[in-house]
Amino acid sequence: MNSRKSGPLPVEELIARCLTGDVRAFETLVKMHQGQVYGYACRMVGPDAAEDITQEVFLRVYRSLHTFRSEAEFKTWLYRITTNVCLDHLRRVRRQGGRLLSLDSAPNGSEESPLGWTIADQAADPGATDPEVRAERRELAQALQQALSRLSDKHRAVLVLHDMYGFRYEEIKDILHCSLGTVKSRLFYARRALREELRPYLDAVGEWPASGASSAS
Amino acid sequence: MRCSLDLLLAYMDDQLSSPVRDRVRHHLARCPVCRAELAQMRAMRELLATVPAPTPPPGLVETIVGHVRFREAEQVRRRPQVRFWQGCFAGGAVAAAALAMWLVGSSWLERDSGVAAATALEAAVQEHIVYAALLETGAGDWVDWAWAPAGDRP
Structure with missing residues (x-):
């Protein structure tokens, strides 16, 4: 019971406080969700633009919090805004003939791969200290980002939301404002295209035993 | 299958x-x-x-909250200006109403004085016609011409 009191405020309470002009409540809301928004933006538009996208998303959230309906899931609403900001950005850049999803740049000149797969993250894995394993993973991360960047924006959004963020079909339908059939079809084509791109890496995966296939998750 | x-x-x-x-x-x-x-x-x-989630750059929260605080401060700063302009507008409206009333009133007065002048002129013309008729019909002998306008006297 004490932990409930000392724990972070629920999102609904934070939103209610934000609506009274409590900027500290909004700061808490940003701290709670900045990782998700920034990460999703990285996968959608690349790390170069992800910071600006994140700022734009939260400013939009602040401006339109009064339109948020409490019966909806805040996370779904937040991802919908992020998706819209990302798609607007991609359309704008494409119109200006710009380059999308910079594949070879790491933010702040760090050793981070375009997917944000940092050496520090890999350090948690004992195998990651091996320079060869590190190089392999870097190459795989590059290949993955490259493959993701070749997907259409809408196919990439579905794939990232489902396979990287674990959203269910129904939730993705609400985030992207499309039908369930569209979600399924986009996911199917995105996975098939990504598998073709990553085939050289996936061919190393051995055939799973027939019994293993029964444990569908 | x-x-x-x-x-x-x-x-x-x-x-x-x-x-x-x-x-x-x-x-x-x-x-x-x-x-x-x-x-x-x-x-x-x-x-x-x-694939591990990318780490947001340090200071991102502060930047976002800074934008929001700036926006809030701007709104507070603008509020008195809005009142000032609203006040100016209201004052202007009152002044315009007063001016309009004065103009309408004076035009009414002018109209009244015009009517009075026209009435006087009409009366003078009528009087001249009457005196001219008296002279023409020969009934002028019974008229006290001292009250008639100088131009109408025989």
Whole structure:
């Protein structure tokens, strides 16, 4: 019971406080969700633009919090805004003939791969200290980002939301404002295209035993 | 059952009804191609799921909150200006109303004085006609001409 009191405020309470002009409540809301928004933006538009996208998303959230309906899931609403900001950005850049999803740049000149797969993250894995394993993973991360960047924006959004963020079909339908059939079809084509791109890496995966296939998750 | 990537992916995501799932399972037991396909798809899904989340740059929260605070401060700063302009507008409206009333009033007064002048003029003309008629008919002998206008006297 004490932990409930000392724990972070629920999102609904934070939103209610934000609506009274409590900027500290909004700061808490940003701290709670900045990782998700920034990460999703990285996968959608690349790390170069992800910071600006994140700022734009939260400013939009602040401006339109009064339109948020409490019966909806805040996370779904937040991802919908992020998706819209990302798609607007991609359309704008494409119109200006710009380059999308910079594949070879790491933010702040760090050793981070375009997917944000940092050496520090890999350090948690004992195998990651091996320079060869590190190089392999870097190459795989590059290949993955490259493959993701070749997907259409809408196919990439579905794939990232489902396979990287674990959203269910129904939730993705609400985030992207499309039908369930569209979600399924986009996911199917995105996975098939990504598998073709990553085939050289996936061919190393051995055939799973027939019994293993029964444990569908 | 024939090989179907669509069904394999639905099987992987646990989106099939129980009878269809059983049929796919039976098919997988006999088809090494589909088993390899499923293994690759699972490996890809796991790869995507295990890519660590990128770390937001330091100071991002402060930047965002700074923008919001600036916006709030701007709104507060603008509020008195709005009142000032509203006040100016209201004052202007009162002044315009007063001016309009004065103009309308004075035009009424002017109209009244015009009517009075016209009435006087008409009376003078009538009087001249009467005196002229008296002279013409020869009835002027019974008229006290001292009251008649100088131009109308015989």
